Amino acid sequence: MDPLHAPFDPVTLAIPFFVLAIILEIALARFKAVKAHYETRDTMASLAMGLGSNVAGLITGGLAFAATVWVWKHRAFDIPMTAVWAWVAIFFLEDLTYYWFHRLSHERRFWWAAHVNHHSSQHYNLSTALRQTWTGGVAATWALWLPLAFLGFPPAMLAIQKGISLVYQFWIHTEAIRRMPRWFEAVFNTPSHHRVHHARNPRYLDSNYAGILIVWDKLFGTFQPELDEETPRYGIVKNLNNFNILRVAFHEWAGIAKDLAGARSPREVVGYLFGAPGWSPDGSRDTSATLKAQWEAEQAKRDAPDVAA
Template sequence: MDPLHAPFDPVALAVPFFVLTIILEIALTRFKAVKSHYETKDTMASLGMGLGSNVAGLLTGGAAFAVTVWVWNHRAFDIPMTAIWAWVALFFLEDLTYYWFHRLSHERRFWWAAHVNHHSSQHYNLSTALRQTWTGVLAGTWALWLPLAFLGFPPAMLAIQKGISLVYQFWIHTEAIKRMPRWFEAVFNTPSHHRVHHARNPRYLDSNYAGILIIWDRMFGTFQPELDEEAPRYGIVENLTSFNLLRVAFHEWAGIAKDLAGSRSLREVIGYLFGPPGWSPDGSRDTSATLKAQWDAQQAAKKTDLAA
């Protein structure tokens, strides 16, 4: 097997499945056979973002691949693509890498700017999974996978496993499936877990960063179960009012540029770039942490009122 060129692309192979299941979910929704919500403009925006992401990848992905190959050429070990143990090890290591990539993409504004478009839909259905970034390569988060290349995992293996992860995550973007069996919910990322991740309810913010395995969230304290008494409300804290693809793709980058133009110190520059989304020098804007704190205070006040 060629260590530099994957013999197949999991995502490309799955595209017909993506299209057919989206059509099926829409049809079942129309007949009220499943719970789901589709809006034509929103769905078209998601499909447009998916197409644009593929184009952006073709234009910018070569540089990331070249760096990955260079790192692999200076690898510490030789890991054979034909060894089963290597694929098992890569499954866990790649999924752990994805967890930290995903967490970083939510907790630091520079990388959130490249990821926020995926959360910009106020609906949650299979088409939402296709609402992918146009600027991910430029944001540089692909560098988090370079240590795996340095260890000796061939670039082709990395490409296949990353593709498998992306294909897996497609089916969890749905409201049609309420819960999987308890053992499955305990180990794997599921529609229930990922609905929480896409919710803008203060209780649910910044949680469930899993790719395939939810165990990382359980290990690192970011797991939040979906609660029957609180249905997820989807989108971002300040929802977009436009389906314009350029606005969907670049609105947070434009916000960063505006804030940087008004910065008055190096501290403000660093804060606007690498602080949590919503950071401001005077604390006048809400971050996930402040929204959660406000929600906690409201819940405590309600309990006090009930006790009185």
């Protein structure tokens, strides 16, 4: 097997399945056989973002591939693509890498700018899975996978496993599946877990970053189960209410540029770039942390026993 060029691309092979699954979900929802909400303009925006992401990948993918090959050529170990243990190892290591990439993409504004478009839909259906970034390559999120190449995993293995992860994550973008069996929910990322991740309810913010295995969230303290008493509300904290593709793709980058233009110190420059989304010098803007804190304070006040005057 060629260690540099993957013999197949899981995502490309899965495209017909993606299309058929979306059509099936729409049809079943039309007959009220499953729960699914589609809005034509929203769905078209998601599909356009997916197409644009593929085009952007062709433009920026060369740099990521060249960097991966260069690092692999200076690898610490020789890991054969034909070894079963190597595929088992890369499954877990790539999924762990994805967890930290995903968490970074929510917790630091520079990388959130490249990821926020995926969360900008106020609907949650299979087409939402295709609402992918145009600027991830520019934000260099691919660099997080370079240590795996340094360990000795061939670029072709990395490409295949990353593709498998993306294909897996397609089916969890749905409200049609309420819960999977308990053992499955305990180990794997599921529609229920990922609905929480896409929710803008304060209780649900910044949780469930998993790719395939939900165990990473449980291990690192970011797991939040979906609660029957609190239905997820989808979108971002301040929804765009706009289907303009350029705005969907670049609105957070534009916000960063505006903030940097008004920055008054190096500290503010760093904060606007790499602080939490919503960071401001005076703390006047909401972040996930402040929204959660406000919600927790309101909950504590609501749950406190009445004290007689």
